[in-house]
Amino acid sequence: MKTVFTGTTSSNNNVSLPYTVTASVGGAGSSITNQNSNVWYGPVKTVSSKNVISYSVNIKVPARTGSLMAYPKGTYTGTVLLFWDMQASSSTVCEGDSGGGWDSGNTTITANYVVPSLCQIDSTSNVDFGNINDIGKTTRDYTAQGVVNTTCNNGLPYSIYLGDGNNRIAGGFRQMTNGSGQYIPYQLYQNSNYSAVWDTIGGVSAVGGSGGVSKTGSGNSQGTNVYGKIPQGTTISTAPGNYSDAIVVTVTY
Numbered sequence: 117m118k119t120v121f122t123g124t125t126s127s128n129n130n131v132s133l134p135y136t137v138t139a140s141v142g143g144a145g146s147s148i149t150n151q152n153s154n155v156w157y158g159p160v161k162t163v164s165s166k167n168v169i170s171y172s173v174n175i176k177v178p179a180r181t182g183s184l185m186a187y188p189k190g191t192y193t194g195t196v197l198l199f200w201d202m203q204a205s206s207s208t209v210c211e212g213d214s215g216g217g218w219d220s221g222n223t224t225i226t227a228n229y230v231v232p233s234l235c236q237i238d239s240t241s242n243v244d245f246g247n248i249n250d251i252g253k254t255t256r257d258y259t260a261q262g263v264v265n266t267t268c269n270n271g272l273p274y275s276i277y278l279g280d281g282n283n284r285i286a287g288g289f290r291q292m293t294n295g296s297g298q299y300i301p302y303q304l305y306q307n308s309n310y311s312a313v314w315d316t317i318g319g320v321s322a323v324g325g326s327g328g329v330s331k332t333g334s335g336n337s338q339g340t341n342v343y344g345k346i347p348q349g350t351t352i353s354t355a356p357g358n359y360s361d362a363i364v365v366t367v368t369y
Contacts, residue, residue, distance in 0.1 A: 117141050117171065118156045120197040125177075125229065128190035129271040131335075133229060135194045138174040156201075173198060175227040184238075186335045188270045192229040197222060235268040235369040238337050243304065243344040252354050258346040259310075264365055266340065268333030272369055275328035276340055277316045278304055279364035289350075292361045298353035304363070305343040314342065320366045328368070 119139055124132040137151040141158055149157050175194050201220040243262035248254070268274050283291035289301035306312040306329050318325015329340055346352070353359070 117158055117198065117200045118154060119151045119173065120154050120199070121151075121195065123153070125192035125194045128192065128231070129188035131188050131270060133177050133187065133192045133194075135175055135177050135227070137196055138176070139198075140172045141170075141200075171198065171200070173225055175225070177229055183336065184267050186234045186267050186269045186272075186333060187231050188335070189231050189233045189272060192231065194227045194229070196225045196227075198225060231269070233269060233272060233369055235266060235272065235274050235333065235367045237365060237367055238265040238267055240264050240365060243342055245302070245344065245346060248300065248346070248352065250352065252352065254346055254348055254350045254352060257348050260344040262342040262344070264340045264342060265337050266331075266333075266367055267335075267337045268331075268367075268369060270333055270335035272333040273323050273330065274333060274367055274369035275323045275325060275330045277320045277325065277328040277366045277368065278314045278342070279316060279366070281361040281363050283361060290361060290363075292359035294353065294355060294357040294359050296355070296357075298355045298357070298359075300346065300352045300359045301350050302344055302346045302361075305345060308341070308343055310343060310345050316366070320368055323368055325368075333369075 117139065119137050121137055123136070124134055126132065139149060139151050139157070151157070173196060175196060199220070199222045241262045243260045245258050245260045248258055264276055266274070266276065281290040283293055283299060285291065285301070289303050291299040291301050293299050304314045306314045313327070314329065315327040316325070317327030324330050331338065331340065
């Protein structure tokens with residue numbers, strides 16, 4: 117027998133998956149073999165009644181090593197053409213490519229691999245304003261920056277939304293607290309000029325809401341900066357201590 121194949125599937129968004137082929141022929145002397153395309157393997161001898169020989173062909177997409185790669189969603193198809201040749205008069209020689217007629221044949225085996233839509237949050241980092249060296253009111257802007265790292269299918273549109281936190285003033289600033297009823301207002305923004313508040317406006321169930329940051333997946337990890345600001349002139353707690361808030365990050369795709 118021999119198998120003929122390309123070793124790469126059909127493509128989605130110009131990306132294909134590699135695959136390998138392992139095959140065996142039933143009968144005396146059979147063994148499982150990692151296949152090279154267009155190479156004859158065998159021969160083996162029939163051992164069962166009516167000279168039946170079974171064939172086994174396995175088509176596998178190997179696990180990726182290294183960093184996560186989110187392939188484009190869609191169906192990937194791998195095709196293997198299986199040929200066989202039999203000789204009633206010889207137990208050691210087959211005609212192979214020169215053979216024909218009743219004692220040879222072929223069939224096509226097709227394997228489909230479905231890659232679903234995929235997005236995941238890999239990690240986040242804190243937005244840390246550091247020490248605020250003012251009492252009662254800020255005398256300058258305090259800014260800080262964090263990041264949300266995501267991995268999504270290559271070519272897949274998605275949006276990242278940030279929740280209100282635990283103490284947001286309705287329609288206004290989010291607030292950090294020391295846990296004792298004291299607050300420091302702050303805000304999170306989509307851009308470095310602090311012109312677009314980053315929240316959940318537009319709904320976390322939809323891609324493209326105005327409150328979120330919308331992107332297109334690359335298949336690899338992507339970092340999206342979060343810009344925090346406490347504006348000059350903001351009234352803040354006079355109590356010293358550590359102030360914090362917790363934000364829920366939602367990725368919609």
